[in-house]
Amino acid sequence: MDQPELEVSEIDELERIVGDAGAKARRLKLSLLEHITNGFSNKSEIDRGGFAVVYLGVLPSGLHIAVKKFYSMPGWDESAFENEISIIMKVAHENIVRLIGYCDHTNHEQMEYNGELVLAEYRQRFICTEYIPNGILATHITDEFHPRLDWDQHYQILKGICRGLFHLHHKVHIFHGDIKPGNILIGDNFVPKIYDFGLSRSLCEGEPLNYDGENACGTLAYMPPEMLEYGRWSTKSDIYALGVTITELLTGKRRWHRGLTVERELKELRKRLVRKGVFLSWENKYHQVRTCLEIAHTCMENDPEKRPTALDIIQSLDRTESVNCSAQLLWQSGDEESDTSDTEALETETTTEILEENPDSPDMTGETCTQEPDKSELVIELPASVDLSDLKVLEKITDDFSHERIVGKDGTFKGFQHKAFVYKGDIPRGEIIAVKRLIGVEIPVEKFKREAHEFTRLDHMNIVKVAGYCHDQSRRHKLVHFKGEPLPQLIKGAEQLLCYEYMHNGSLHDYLIGHGSRQIDWEMRYKLIKGTCAGLHYLHKGRENCPIFHLNLSPSNVLLDENYIPRITGFDFSKLIGEKNTKSVVLKLNGPIAYLPPDFFHSKGTDLKYLATVDIYSLGLIILEIATQQEIKGNHGVLIKSIEENWREDSQITRLYTSLEADELRQVKMCIHIGLRCVQSKPEKRPTAEDIKLWLKEGIKEGGGVVSRPTVPVPRTGPGGVPRSPVPTNITHADDRIQGNEKPAGFMRRFFRRK
Structure with missing residues (x-):
């Protein structure tokens, strides 16, 4: 675009705003x-995340601005964009x-789609700063960059962040919602600047600063316990x-390793500074360094x-700035010369960030398999007319991905984007498959093909x-029909899609929660436990030393086939998005996150x-x-403690299962013991999937004896006392349960047979 096509006044006005720190922001064309x-x-791109890409804008005078372009996705709530504007x-x-x-720019484009002209809406939203x-600060606190900053620079950054947060909380009554090094930029002279207000909320004048908001969100490693467990969000979450x-x-x-005392952290910090050759600039600041660490620990109560x-x-x-104390002896107090291997071991552990993008780190979900896809090895025999690698075939069986065909969705959160939709696909001869269509994320092509093939x-x-x-990628765009949207x-x-066998009997969640949950007999419950454990053992064992970790296992991600056999799903996201996840993770509490351990966050x-x-x-939960x-x-x-106190004796079990024989009662007790071992607070004390598999087969030793050597129940006729699902579903790693009326079919046994 040539400059004459733009009004000179527009460029001049933008130049004025950028150059005048007191100028008000305005709407831009x-x-x-x-x-x-x-x-x-692409040359102008300077950052990319899960919700937006940031470009460098260069003005004629040489001044620069950052242009943040939000991805256009279905489910986008305009209030989210308007909220961030109003906050900043x-x-x-x-x-x-x-x-x-x-x-904010919306235009309508007429385009050809499957031989017909359709009108589509293209939304573009930008924030310029x-x-x-x-x-970002995150790049300045790694081992590589840390020695470049002396103590005074560290302290300047630390206090600047605190001053910015003080202004938000006490002057303009805003809590940020996602404070972390990745959302703090470092300006000239190491002045820190808090960034990214997409998750922020504004409190009315005089409203209590400990206000609890709904739908807590943020980045997992920085979330406090009350957000993870109860969804409570306040200024104390920022703290x-x-x-x-x-x-x-x-x-x-x-x-950062939780559980270290201030004294231990000071000791390890001194060793590290000495080894890096930068201890001199910190040596006389012991009191200030210690106070800052104590403040940090108090913040994490x-x-x-x-x-x-x-x-x-x-x-x-x-107060620390008025203290003039040479404290070299204090640094050395109690710091005997000892082997530093424990410190080095801490520092050499992988720094891959769970659920946070770190492009230079290994995939958090396991070693990457390097074997190239070989189409001749595919084990699925399909009807000649059904080629699941052909986009046109998938469009046909899902009615062009009609919103009426949606049976599940991934990554949903009020005000934010969907990451995937799951569609019901009708195969010729009346059979069904589930088609997961990635929407809000695009995996690098080689990684997608490699992992999908695996x-x-x-x-x-x-x-x-x-x-x-x-x-x-032939079209370089996709049309998404979303219920409630006019276009x-x-x-x-x-387009990136995964196709799964279709599960007709819903998810385990439907049988454990709500109507009819207590009608499931023990025979079926034991079958569900053993099957789920066997599936997880298979994933962890992996293929060719490539284990798969689910990282979101819950009853909603355990589906039931036509014979009520449990089948684990949803493991695909942990592999595909391990390296490409967003900097701000938005999760719906009281959903799948409820089954993750506190240490994970x-x-x-x-x-x-x-x-x-x-x-x-x-799995233990x-x-x-x-x-x-x-x-x-x-x-x-609370629940784990209740089970530990009330379920170790037989009386509670017999009250719940009044008609079971002695062998079956021992099975119940054994499963409770296994579950409690799985949910121990220290990760290293939890059993492996291999241990659990062995215990279910041979019994579990407790207190020197064997709780049970279980007798496998003899299958009964019919569904084993299992009622039809109160809400039939087919969900692939999804929160929402959608009603369906499909009848069970034996097709999948034929459809997925080996060549």
């Missing part, structure tokens, strides 16, 4: 943003990124996240009422079978052995839910 970003070229416009502070302007050239951020800033490690306010923190920091090779009776996959949404990018990176314990914890018929919700600890 799309043509202007296209001009300064060279048409949103209220704020003017040197430690908060300044808003320059915004743009000052450009901060030094990047907790600030504590984690301060600890990471001071220790220089993005993976489990009880929100015990955490300080931003004002308390500023006052504590001010999914098709998974073959176990307790895993939902992946029938095929499709990657098609289909146009989304740029390739505070572990920002770990090894494969730990990831296995995350699934084991989730499922086992306890099935065996005790108590619903898992809210605080896990």
Whole structure:
């Protein structure tokens, strides 16, 4: 676009706003943003996340701005965009990124789709801010960058963050909702600036600062316990996240180990500074360093009422500046010369961030299989007319991905985008498959094909079978029909789809919660436990040393086939999005997140052995839910303690299962013991899937004796006492249950047979 096509006044006005720190932000034209970003070229791209891509805008004078372009996706709530605009416009502070302007542009395009002309809506939303050239704080607190900053620079960054948060909480009554090093930019002279207000909320004047909001969200490693367990969100949530951020800033490690005392952290920090050759700039600041670590620990108190306010923190920091204490001896006190291998071991552990993008780190979900796809190895025999790698075939069997065909969806949250839709697909001869269509995320093509091919090779009776996959970039866009939207949404990018066998009898969730849950007899409950354990064991064992970790195992992700055999699904996202997840993770509490262990949310990176314990914890909750018929919700600890106190004796079991024989009662008791072992608070004490498989086969030793050597129930005729699902569903890693009336079919046994 040539400059004459733009009004000179538009460029001049933008130049004025950028150059005047006191100027108000204004609405900008799309043509202007296209001009300064060279048409949103790849060369202008400076950052990319799960919800937006950021471009560098260059003005004629040489001034720069950052142009944040939100992805266009179905389910997008306009209020989310308007909220971020209104929040930033209220704020003017040197430690908060300044808003320059915004743009909301919608146009309608007529295009050919399957031989017909259709009218599609294309939405584009932008937020423009000052450009901060030094990047995010996260890149300055890793081992590589940490030695470049002396103590005074660390302290300046720390206090600047606190001053920015004080302004938000106490001056303009806003809580941020996602404080972390990835949302703090570093300006000139190491001035920190808080960024990304997409999850922020504004409190009315005089409204209590401990207001509890609904639908808590943020980044898992920085979430406080009350958000994870109860969905409570307040300014004290920001304080907790600030504590984690301060600890990471001071220790220089993005993976912070919970449980370390201030004294231990000081000792480890001194060793590290000495080894890096930068201890001299910290040597006389012992009192200030210690106070900052103590503040961080207080911020991370489990009880929100015990955490300080931003004002308390500023006052504590001010007091350290008046103390002049040479404290070399204090640094050395109690720090005997000892082997530093324990410190080095901590530092050499992988720093992959769970559910947070880190492009230079290994895939958090396991070692990447390097075997190239070989189409001749596919084990699925399909009718000649059905090629699941052909986009046109998938469009045909789903009625062009009609919203009426949606039977599940992934990654939903009020105000944010859907990550995938699951469609019901009708195969010729009246058979059915489930087609998962990725919407809000695009996996690199080679990774998608490699992982999808590995999914098709998974073959176990307790895993939902992946029938095929499709990657098609011929159109470079996709139309998404979303219920409630007057026009289909146009989304740029390739089509990526996974096809699964269709489960007619809903999910385990439908049989454990709600109507009819107590009508399931023990024979069926034991069958569900054993099948789920067997499926998880298969995933963890993996193929060719490539284990798969689910990281979101819940009853909603255990589907039931026509014979009520449990089948695990939803493991695809943990593999596909491991390296491409968003910087801000938005999850719906009281959904699948309710089955994850508390330690998972505070572990920002770990090894494969730990990831296995995350699934084991989730499995333990499922086992306890099935065996005790108590619903898992809210605080896990309360329910676990209740089961430990009330279910170790036979009396509680016999009251619940009045008609069972002695062998079956021992089975119930054994399963409860297994479940309790799985949910131990220390991950290293949880059993492996192999242990559980062996216990279910041979019995579990407890207190020197054998709780049970179970007798496998003799199958009964019919469905084993299982009622039809009160809400028949077919969900692939989904929150929403959608009603269906399909009859069970034997087709899948024929459809998924080996060649």
